[in-house]
Amino acid sequence: MTDYTKPARVRVAPSPTGHMHLGTARTALYDYLLAKKTGGKFILRVEDTDLKRTVPGAEQEIMDGLRWLGLDYDEGPDVGGAFGPYRQTERREIYQQHANILINKGHAYPCFCTPERLDKMRKEQQARKESFHYDGTCRRLNPDEAARRVANGEPHVIRFKTPKEGVTIAHDHLRGDISIENKNIDDYVIIKTDGLPTYHLAAMVDDHLMQVTHVLRGAEWLSTFPLHVNVVRAFGWDEPVWIHLSVFLKPSGKGKLSKRDAEHAMKDGYSVFIKDMEELGFIPEGVLNWMALMGWGVPEDDVMSLDEMVERFSIDSLTPSPAAINFTKLDHFNGTHIRLLSDADLTARVKPFFIKAGFSVNDDLLLKISPLIRERLVTLDDCIAFAGFFFQDVVEPIPDELIAKGLDAKQSAAIARKAYEILSALPDLNHQTTEPPMRAYVEQSGLSANQVFGILRVAITGQKVSPPLFVSIAIIGKEKSLQRLKKAIEILEKM
RNA sequence: GUCCCCAUCGUCUAGGGGCCCAGGACGAAGCCCUCUCAAGGCUUAAACUGGAGUUCGAAUCUCCAUGGGGACACCA
Numbered sequence: 001m002t003d004y005t006k007p008a009r010v011r012v013a014p015s016p017t018g019h020m021h022l023g024t025a026r027t028a029l030y031d032y033l034l035a036k037k038t039g040g041k042f043i044l045r046v047e048d049t050d051l052k053r054t055v056p057g058a059e060q061e062i063m064d065g066l067r068w069l070g071l072d073y074d075e076g077p078d079v080g081g082a083f084g085p086y087r088q089t090e091r092r093e094i095y096q097q098h099a100n101i102l103i104n105k106g107h108a109y110p111c112f113c114t115p116e117r118l119d120k121m122r123k124e125q126q127a128r129k130e131s132f133h134y135d136g137t138c139r140r141l142n143p144d145e146a147a148r149r150v151a152n153g154e155p156h157v158i159r160f161k162t163p164k165e166g167v168t169i170a171h172d173h174l175r176g177d178i179s180i181e182n183k184n185i186d187d188y189v190i191i192k193t194d195g196l197p198t199y200h201l202a203a204m205v206d207d208h209l210m211q212v213t214h215v216l217r218g219a220e221w222l223s224t225f226p227l228h229v230n231v232v233r234a235f236g237w238d239e240p241v242w243i244h245l246s247v248f249l250k251p252s253g254k255g256k257l258s259k260r261d262a263e264h265a266m267k268d269g270y271s272v273f274i275k276d277m278e279e280l281g282f283i284p285e286g287v288l289n290w291m292a293l294m295g296w297g298v299p300e301d302d303v304m305s306l307d308e309m310v311e312r313f314s315i316d317s318l319t320p321s322p323a324a325i326n327f328t329k330l331d332h333f334n335g336t337h338i339r340l341l342s343d344a345d346l347t348a349r350v351k352p353f354f355i356k357a358g359f360s361v362n363d364d365l366l367l368k369i370s371p372l373i374r375e376r377l378v379t380l381d382d383c384i385a386f387a388g389f390f391f392q393d394v395v396e397p398i399p400d401e402l403i404a405k406g407l408d409a410k411q412s413a414a415i416a417r418k419a420y421e422i423l424s425a426l427p428d429l430n431h432q433t434t435e436p437p438m439r440a441y442v443e444q445s446g447l448s449a450n451q452v453f454g455i456l457r458v459a460i461t462g463q464k465v466s467p468p469l470f471v472s473i474a475i476i477g478k479e480k481s482l483q484r485l486k487k488a489i490e491i492l493e494k495m
Numbered sequence: 496g497u498c499c500c501c502a503u504c505g506u507c508u509a510g511g512g513g514c515c516c517a518g519g520a521c522g523a524a525g526c527c528c529u530c531u532c533a534a535g536g537c538u539u540a541a542a543c544u545g546g547a548g549u550u551c552g553a554a555u556c557u558c559c560a561u562g563g564g565g566a567c568a569c570c571a
Contacts (some may be wrong), residue, residue, distance in 0.1 A: 013571090014571085015570080015571045017570080017571070043519055047571065049570090049571085050570050050571065052570085053570060053571080103504095110500085111569095115569070118568090118569085122568090128496095129496045129497080130496075130497075131496075131497045131498070131566095131567050132568080133567090134568060156570050159569095168545095170517065170567085173499095174509070175501085176498070178497070178499070178500080179566090180498070181498090184498055184499090184567095184568080188568095190567040190569095190570050191569085194569080196569090198568090198569070198570080199498070199570075199571050202571095203571090212553095218565095218571090219500070219501090219564085219565065220565060220566065221565095221566090221571090222500055222565070222566075223498070223499055223500085223565070223566035224500060224548080224566075224567090225499085226499090245562070246500095246501080246564090247559085249504085249563090249564075253506080253563080253564095254563085255504090255563095255564075255566075256566095262529095290507095293507060293508075294507060294508095295507090295508095296508090297507090297508050297509060297510090298508080298509085298519090298520090299508090299509050299510090299518085299519070300509080300518085300519050300520085301519085301520095302507090302508090302520055302521095303520090303521075308513075317509095319499065319507095319508075320500075320501090320565090321502065321507090321563095322500090322501065322502095322563080322564055322565085323506090323507065324506060324507080326507065326521070326522085328505050328506085328507075328521065328522060329507070329521045329522080331521090332520085332521055332522085333521090335533095335534090339525095339534075373533095374534090375533055375534040375535085376532065376534075377533090378531045378533095385531085386533090393519095435530095438530095439530095442530090448530090449529090449530050450529095450530060450531080451530095452530080453530035453531075454530070454531070456551085457530070457531060458531095458532085461531095462533050463531090465531055465532040466531065466532075467532085467533095468530075468531085469530055469531080470530085471529080482504080491564080
């Protein structure tokens with residue numbers, strides 16, 4: 001069992017190379033949960049050492065995404081902290097110093113092989129159906145000569161000197177010991193020609209310097225895991241607890257998420273990018289709950305707030321197997337959490353959607369509407385479909401929909417006229433005054449409530465599906481309701 | 496191709512040798528409630544990949560096979 005009394009220091013370390021992904025968000029969530037659970041710190045570190053792939057704005061998107069989700073970090077590029085800087089490009093010298101330490105200890109060496117040579121070698125090995133591995137040319141160089149060439153300014157990289165013999169055993173908290181023969185681990189580049197480190201060095205150095213206690217990262221790192229462990233050991237440092245999280249598979253379960261899947265999801269009103277979630281009408285509570293359960297086994301009662309997750313979280317109950325993402329389940333959690341919102345909260349969240357749809361919003365009115373639509377919403381943007389008619393001056397019912405089931409236009413018109421008669425006679429159209437007389441009419445007419453109320457619904461809301469009729473009428477008010485009814489009668493009479 | 500990881504209902508998962516003719520959730524089907532749509536309540540169908548062991552006893556431990564996934568960059 002894991003000890004949760006010691007404050008953990010955990011970090012999420014995304015690279016700003018594209019949109020913030022579900023995978024990053026989920027890692028951040030687990031990081032956050034562990035940090036909060038132990039009274040520790042949650043850190044954001046930006047791994048931007050690949051200048052070519054860095055895209056402007058990506059870092060901001062990550063920070064915005066984390067904040068939108070409510071995963072506020074204690075240390076990071078824009079909030080500072082005692083272990084900064086938190087952007088790897090600002091830590092260049094640190095990595096160079098550490099690479100030198102490794103060289104001096106005999107655990108790394110400069111390599112002068114050109115990309116062209118490497119490329120040729122790679123192709124040859126491929127032709128022989130071998131996996132690529134560095135042939136060790138520069139590993140055999142005399143260290144003094146190598147140092148001289150470096151001093152002369154000759155372009156070079158620095159490679160880690162992986163032991164040739166023996167086995168490396170790395171321990172993953174979820175999978176146990178993972179052993180791999182050293183001959184299968186390449187001499188990876190740890191400092192590139194541009195002087196910046198690769199992940200293999202940078203992450204290890206930073207995790208140590210930032211006193212990270214638990215490394216949570218994607219399972220795609222499993223194959224280089226032994227290398228990383230060797231790097232840490234070469235420095236003589238203590239290892240963090242390593243936790244490799246399962247990867248997300250496409251909804252079909254066949255393969256991991258691709259660009260194509262991202263596009264496909266968009267077409268269905270979903271996204272694998274955090275930045276899209278808000279606009280699609282998802283709320284952080286729903287997204288969080290949904291993500292949390294892909295890779296974390298919770299025995300029962302799986303609807304949880306962030307705080308409840310902190311309460312219940314345990315790294316021991318994380319699961320190692322890959323998980324296919326399931327957007328239908330996102331819908332479920334989103335709807336469930338929407339239903340947990342207070343009237344005021346829901347009103348505030350739904351308001352931007354009405355504004356975006358072009359309605360001029362009245363806060364008092366919206367506050368009355370919110371409770372009516374709450375249990376009907378799967379995503380926030382559904383509010384337009386359910387309640388847009390409240391804000392419209394006129395409503396345009398589809399003529400055919402005004403005709404009740406089993407009746408014709410004439411009969412429907414008669415019912416509408418009768419309804420008009422009943423409602424117009426009332427001094428005030430509130431829920432208590434309108435429903436009884438209308439029910440009484442249904443009784444004596446021998447029609448079904450479905451038929452009568454159906455006509456009324458389409459007449460007044462303009463749609464076949466709406467919140468409860470009489471409450472809706474009360475909110476719309478007598479004048480507007482009667483106007484709409486009258487218009488419906490005219491439509492029916494013309495049919 | 497090589498190496499590594501994973502394996503319970505369609506999906507996410509509980510399960511750590513007897514409590515399991517396998518539990519929960521989503522989804523599906525049906526019923527109830529009902530002015531529509533929802534929400535809610537109840538019910539049903541639905542899984543331990545296969546084979547060898549170990550054991551009195553295996554979903555649970557071991558091995559093999561199979562299937563799936565990942566990695567094989569001067570990317571992270």
